[in-house]
Amino acid sequence: MNLKILYQTPVLKLMNALVFLDTFILIFIGVGLKGDMGFVFGAGYGILGGLAATLMFNVLVATVITMKSR
Known part of the structure; x- marks a missing residue:
């Protein structure tokens, strides 16, 4: 299984950033x-x-x- 290639899509990278920013902002406020x-x-x-x-x-x-993928 090639999990690394499937996981490194631009959409998932953007979602990682959005999840971090959203959680940071909510906890910070x-x-x-x-x-x-x-x-x-x-x-x-x-x-x-x-x-x-x-x-x-x-x-x-x-x-x-x-x-x-199974």
Whole structure:
């Protein structure tokens, strides 16, 4: 199975960026700006949350590609 070639499409790369940005913005606003934690704390948690969401999106995409290619 050639998962690497299937996974490196421009659409999936764009979706990775969008998932990261969306999660970062939502956590940053919710924790940092609207919450009582502050700007730096919200940015830190936004980055961590964005990375976690991107990782889970990648796992989901790899799972779907693996299931479809059997």
